[in-house]
Amino acid sequence: MKDYVRFFDKFTFALLLLLALAGILLIYSAGYFTRETHYLKQAAWLLVSLAGFFAVFSLKIDFLFRTSFAVYATLLVILALQLAVGGTVARTKSWFRLWGIGAQFSEFVKVPLAIYLARLLAQYEKMDGWAFIKVLAIILVPVALIVLQPDMGVSFILCSFIPLVILLKKVRPTVLVVSFLLVLLGGIVGWQSVLKPYQKDRIISFMNPSEYKTSTGYHVIQSKIAIGSGGLNGKGFMKGSQSRYEFLPARHTDFIVSVIGEELGFVFIGILFFVFFLLFYRQFHFSFQNDEEFYFVYLFNGLILFQFLVNVSMAIGFFPVLGVSLPFVSYGGSSLLSFFVGEAIIFRVKINNYLA
């Protein structure tokens, strides 16, 4: 037990706490003038997330991998059930009403899917055609279910596993081309039959935001104005006019980086980026006891990195507005819990490494 305290990566954990606490402050600022209490809920969720973190941290790694298929299958069943009976919140079916607190269930797919994929990748010595297609299917089935909810953000983030698998397993080009064509075919079918008009609009609007002043393009423009007007030092905490006068959309969730940019300026944007950089750097660099651990660490870190880059690019109009939040910082309890649970496994892997 003493060793667990000694070898626990306290520095990285401090980074995570720092991000989460900064998030609560920013959520407070973003909702202050509209008298919203999201920050209180987020604080409560942080406590839940920390509890979840230490609960998972205390589990044995091999238990997680052994039960991974069962957990994955259960998730698929729940997602399917949700589609059939899920409550509708803001035109999406992804919210479970649970003890009066809305939980975005699709967020909970990220960690179990990463664990199951890590196990599969460790099993296949060589990734031949069939194996790759099987892995693709394992990723795309939950993705499709989540698209149907519809939650564009989470499903898109889950797709980041595909390039990660390709990079990690060195898939043959011919296999890639065939799979790409298959996915493209599926995508076209999906676009024609599955996507709702407003979802299509969002993707189209990314191509030319100036032409969509009032809808999604408007959001990107307002976000850029917020960030750009912040300058080096920002307008001061809780003093951002874009945020205060409600020009910024979803400022406590998807566009929280715009609040930072406007109110705290480029200095704090730089600090935020540096904290994330340190986090990723530290979570990528250690040795492993076995292959599953390696794959999990790369898959899950890769996913966080991808989500971070998508969120930040979205705020400055380099990426479509898909409803992707900033990991650890944005408002969203399910997301926070999910990331802390995933981090718990990495921390455990790391400490096993020291103790071995």
Place this chain on the structure above:
Amino acid sequence: MYLSKRKLPPEFVKKAAAVSTVFLAVAFTAIFVAFWSIQIVHNVTYRQLAIRNITRTVPLPAPRGMVVDRFGAVIAENKINFTLYLVRENVEDMDKTITRASFFSGKSVDEVRAIIAKYKKHASFYRIPVKSNLPLGTVIFIQSRQDEFPEFEIGQEPSRTCPQAELAAHVLGHISEVSEEELDAAPPGAYHLGDYVGRSGVEKQYESFLKGMKGAQTVIKNSVEKIQEISGESKPEIGDTIVLTLDLGLQRYIEELLDGESGAVGVLDLKTGGILALVSKPAFDPEIFSAEMELEEWRAISSDPRKPLQNKFLQGIYSPGSVFKIVMALAGLQENVIGPGTTVSCSGSQMFYDRVFHCWNPGGHGVMNLFSALENSCNIYFYNLGRRMDIDTIARYARLLGLGDVSGIDLPNENGGLVPSSAWKLEAFRQRWFPGETISVAIGHGSLNVTPVQLLRMIATVALRGRMPRLHVLQRIEKQGRAVREFAPEFDQVPIAAENFEMVIEGLFRVVNGSGTGWGARVDGLDICGKTGTSQIIAKENPFYKRLTKEKKFMPHSWFVSFAPRKDPRLAMVVLVENGGDAGAIAAPLAGQIYRKYFENEGLR
């Protein structure tokens, strides 16, 4: 143990770590540079956009300047007017809103729709004026239920009011809403949709002084345009006060004298060239234009055959009739065609160029010299004078005395009239001038067309023995009680010898004080000089002349031009009564009454 031992070679793990580091470095550099570009390089641009997002400048209308007479009596001022505004952005259900707007304003649903459609190019937060002059009851009703009607706003604005109603209406003129075309043509910010602009009279002439300076309120609004705070305000500045040369007391007296008639009167202060009274009948109430005019009302007033909107004093075109004999006499004397001793025998008619011309007195006047010819307005004398001069000489003198051209009075939309000449006829009809036409022109008929203001300027020039005054209605412009511009009298010299004027004035004196046509204007103790004129609507040669002229609308127009006193004259006057019949019977007595009133008052003051 479920988990496999590590099979991956250590080089692979190391390589993966290295690749991740490189990727991190590249990705973070990219986003860092991207944010640097937006936040540091383009900071100024985005800061301006952020400010533009939240600030809105709301123009505050300026009250129009007052218009007062020479003694300070108010002709036009301002009152508070409540206007109903509609803000499209706060509309939840457009159909419901239009129904409400129609109810509040008393306008039809289609009218409301048309108003809203006019503003379709404006931003949705723009306040669309739906109805001005909102009754107080409606104002209270809407304001007490403001949260039920978030799309409506009540604005308080100054609006034009004319306490004297029709009095001096044609001098004041009217205002109306600025049109979209005018807005496009005007310099940016000068006018906004819904502003009023002068259309006629002083309101148009001195628009730039009257309109004042708009104020502005800078407000901070949120993304749904709710006002959060007022961050700055510049107060509107009331327009300048226009002090007119008019004497409203005299003006009122004349308007009452002419009640029921159609015509024009101008009274001129010969010392300054300032107009003391300017009457055009029938008149209109300028206030009906400032408020929202009903279509019916507009149709009625604009199609009235007596033309209440026309300022007959400077827009009405008439032949001068015998008044023109003044011009003929001056031209004849100056050109040495006649002298004081030149006589003509009048037998009631005479043949010129194979055509018989009549005097108005069928029995004839006998032997006439210049003075008796003027006194009796003998046509035969002036026919003969006309025959001895050519049309171009007559035209030259008519023009010298201000006929056939705008007088340049400081009121808009003046008509020029026409003085015929051989060159004019060649151009207009491609025909040479026939000498027979000159005979008609000699007694003020033919193609001659003048406005009352031209005759007023002509008689003023005669009164001043050749000094032609510049006519004006503006006395001075005051800014916050301080005069910023004062009208300085201006006179031009007409190249006609003073003794010629004296001779004509002797004739004009006899018109009123001898046994002449203008005896009706006589006032005891005042040396009035004048000349009557009758402007025929239908020719005397018309076989039905006698019968038709019993009908009012075919009766001739009646002129009387005059000045007084004979020595050191102070007043000049033109009186025109449309379809008044015999000039001596109608116009001259009116002038007499006006002189009596004016000089009585002068004594009192």
